[in-house]
Each structure stands twice: as C-alpha cells, then as structure tokens.
Amino acid sequence: MSQDAARKGKDDALIEFRKVVKTYGQGQTAFQALCGVDLRIASGEFLAIMGPSGSGKSTAMNILGCLDAPTSGAYRFHGVHVEQLDRNQRALLRRHYLGFVFQGFNLLSRTSAQENVELPLLYRGEPLAQRHAAARQALARVGLSGWETHTSAELSGGQQQRVAIARAIVTHPQVLLADEPTGNLDSTRSHEIMELLVTLNRERGITILMVTHEADMAAYARRIVHFVDGAVESDAAQPERGA
C-alpha cells in the first residue's frame, strides 16, 4: 500500500500496463497477441501507437479502452485494477472516463449529429436540457455549428469524424482513444482532424491514445510507441511541433 502510494506520487501514471498478456484461442491454436507488455502513460500525454498489422497494437488499444480484458498481467487505470473488473464495471469506466473515435466513424445511421453526440450523455442519465446544451457546445468545438440536424449520410467523411470526436469529448473524458482516426480520410481532412486532436490535447489536457500506421499522422503525437510481434519495440518522445 505504502509502496504503491509512493510510486504513484513519484510519476503519477494515469495508465499502467505490467506484463500484460493477451492470448486468443486455446491449446494448439492459441495465439499470443500481446506477450508481456509494460507501458506507463501519464495524464495529458499524446501517444501514437504504431506497428505493422498483427503486431498487437489493436489488441493493446482494446485493452487500453477497457473493451477487452488482459489474459494475464495488470492494467491499472487511475489506480484501479481494470483486469479485475467485470463487463459492466468496465462499461461504467468507459462511460465516465473514456471517449472513442474509430476509423469507420461509427455514427448511428439515420440519426442527427446532435442525437449522435447526445448518446453518451443519455447513458450518463443527464437531463434533456443539459444534453442539448452540451452536445451543441461539443459540435461547436469541432467546428460543426449549424450542422446539428444533419444525419450522418448528409455529412462528408471529415464532418462525420468531427461528429465522432464531438461525441467522444462531450462527456469531458480523461482519455480519448482514437483507432486510426484518419484511416478513411484524404490527407487534407486527415491533417485537419489531427490538428483538432492536438488542440484538444493542449487546451483541455485530454490524454490521447491513437493507433495509426501513417508516420505523418503519428508525427503529431508527442510520444510514439512501436509494437512488433506483441511487444513494445521502441518508445520515444518527440519534440513538440512548432505551434
């Protein structure tokens, strides 16, 4: 206990992986996607996770996002042992601390931007008026004021991803997990999205964890972790880009 508190006091890690192993399947066909990953992420970081396909970066992302549990090892989030939580407890963790942005946007179809952004607040049980206000604010933050009533089919890819970002930040999460957020966008749109993420990271201090395989997108991050064969190959800080 005292040891724990001491370490926490020293570097204040928001996220800590210790010997995280994830195995899919059993027996002969078992496949180890992560083999003993150690990783510490402090609050306010902008981290890019890179690596070839099959390197375990997506698996790591799923565990980081509390969508999946490690087979063995420890994952502490805010000092909470996530590996000991059940499905519903992990859902609550996601609800209150995490925001997600996906490659395929994953907006609800035939649903307005406003309603999409309100969705997480719905599960938090916030009253209608507050939901409306917060959603409008979040949409304004990503530059989509005036697009509230448009459904996802009526928005461009870049706009859809902005709605998705608004949905992720509307709850003021501590961590934003972005899984190839620019994978479906052209380069102009991609850079716009990245600029938006950088600003959110800087202004709001949101910790951003982003999986990407594009080096010029990873360049926006301040720290890049390379995964190869289920293990961290390199972990390096980058100089901050000139503002």
Added chain:
Amino acid sequence: MFLNAILLALREIRRNLMRSFLTILGIVIGVAAVITMVTLGNGATRMMGEQISSLGSNLLILRPGQRMGAAAFGSAAFRVSDADALQMQVLALRAVAPMVSHSAPLVVGNENWSSSVTGSTNDYLMVGNWQLASGRLFSAEEQQSGRAVCIIGETVRNKLFGHQNPVGAQIRVKNFSCPVVGLLVAKGQGAMGMDQDDTVFMPLKAVQRRLIGKPQDINFIMLSMRDNADSTQVMAQIRRLMRERRKLAESEDDDFTIMDTRQIAETLSGTIGTMTMLLGAVAAVSLLVGGIGIMNIMLVSVTERTREIGIRLAIGAMENEVLLQFLIEAVALSAFGGLIGIALAFVSCLILSAVTQIPFDFDPGINLVSFVFSAAIGVLFGYMPARRAARLDPIEALRHE
C-alpha cells in the same frame, strides 16, 4: 433511463414503419380475434338467457313421441282429459295449458298473412309470460263454448292492421270470421331465431273444432311449476301419471317427452360457453404465432444493428441497458399490436353484431386481458433477441459489417 429507452424504442419503430406494421400484424389479428370471439360469445349467451326467461319460468313442456321430429307422429296425441288429470293430481303445478297449433291464412280487407294459430286457455298466456298490450283475455264463456275470438301478436297486427288498434276488428281465419279481443305485448325474437310475435291465440275448442276437426286432441301441454318446486320430482310424478293414463306396460318405453326449459337453457348456454372458449383458444394460438413473428423480426433487427449495439456498448452502455432497449422495443411493438387489435375488435364486433343480431356487450375485462397478454408476449419473445444483443462483444460488434 426508462423513459429514454421508451423514446429510443418508439423512434426505432417509426424508422421502420412498414416492417413494424407487418411485424405486429399477427398480434393485431390474434387480439382482434380473441376479443371478437369472446365478446360475441358472451353476447350470444346473454341473448339465450333472455329469450329463455321470456319463454317463462319453471316451464315444462309435455309432448307426444320420444324424439324430436318424425317419431312424434307415431305416438298418440294427448287428450284434453290428460291436461285435466295433471291439473288435478300434480299439486306442484301452478298452471296447465293444453295447446293445439295449426297454420292458417289470415285476411283483413286486402291484407293477407299466414300465421300459426294456437288454441289454448288463458293459462297458456300466463305460462308463456305473455302480457296484454290492449283488449282482454278470453272470457269463461268463450273458453267453454269454443267461440271464435282471437288475441293477436304484434307481428300479425303489423301485417294486417298496420299501426291501427286491432281490438274490435274482424279477421277472416281460413273460412270463418273472428273478432280480435286482445293485442299482446311484443316479445321479440325467439330462441331459435323465429319471430315469437307472429302468432294468433284462440280458445282451445275453437281451434280444435274449426281448424283441425279433432275436438279432443292436443299437441302439447305447457306446465308451469310453482316457484319452489323441485323439477326432477315433478317430472317424475308427471311421467308416472302419463304412463298410467297412456296405459304403457312396464317393459314399454315412454311415448312422450317432458322438457324442462330451464334445463334446455342451461344446456344451450353451456354449449355456447364451450364454443366461445374453443374459438377463443384457437384465436389465442394465433396470438402466439404473432409473438414468434415478433421474435423473428427482433432477431433480424439485432443482427442488422450489431454495429449500433457495438457503438452503444463502447460508449458505456451496460448489458442491462441494451437488454432493456430491445425488450422495450419488442414490448412496444406488441403493445401497439394489442391496441390496434382492440380497435379492430371493436369495429368487427359492431359489424358482426349488426349482421347476426347478437347483442354487443363491450367487456373491458377481455380487452384488458388481451392487451396485457399481448404485451407479455412482447416480453416473452423479445427477451431472447434482447439478451443476444446485450451479450454481444463490443469489439466484435464494432467490426461487424
């Protein structure tokens, strides 16, 4: 949370309006069928009861022959003396009305009508629950001498006199003229659907002599028991007496039948009740089939919306919340089906009761039960798809195309 889930469900239903409608069609038809069957069944039972009680209470009917129909012709007719003997010897009887009946043409001026002419005594009117609207009963002298006078029913009045008062007028019956002395209060349709008011009464002897020509024969004897009489006992007594009078040997079967109208009424309404239950049960099966339809569509919907479920789970929806959303959707669908079914049943009851003349008694009970049952079907058949949705792995669900 609950309210939100309901709103979400309604939105989803509205999005797929056509499909939602087809989904609930089974429930709609099931609920409508159950309610219509039960409502009309109850109406028919009530109608039976009313008709039987209009026939008279504690009424026994004695007729020659063992079975309905042709067999009756083989047996000897009753005699007027049989009726007298019953009156004298069976103390539990309040009134004994011997009766003959014969069809005859009736003419007044240019109007023509054919009706059944019944010859009996004043007692018959009492036994049969008939009441005079105007005029008088037969006098003792008329009954004694068998004078041709008549009391007519409402239908006959209508056909021959229109709305005029017939009392004092003359009707030509077959080949003799007959003054009308009384008019009966209308009774309406009878138990078998025949018009009870299409009738003419005359003193017994008048019909026996002038229409039939057999002055002693009687077709039926109507017997009215005293209020506290035990019908089984009375019937046994009558049977003994009649066997004796008709000189039947120990080994011979009865050549007459005693019918207890209340017993007939109970049998009939029992039969209708059974029919109602049977039809209701058949209709309930279609409700069940409707439920399976809902389950089918909900399963399709869960597969179709796997990604949506993945998004909700990733955003932080708990298992129970997803379960509730889909469950409410199923319940809302089936409850809508129930409501539409109730409306449909109301309309079809109105139409059917107009066509069949069965009274329409709106029964809130069966409507409520059907509605609750249809909602319960939503829970029953919605649970499985909802659980499947709730148990999805968010990672898999998000990857689903």
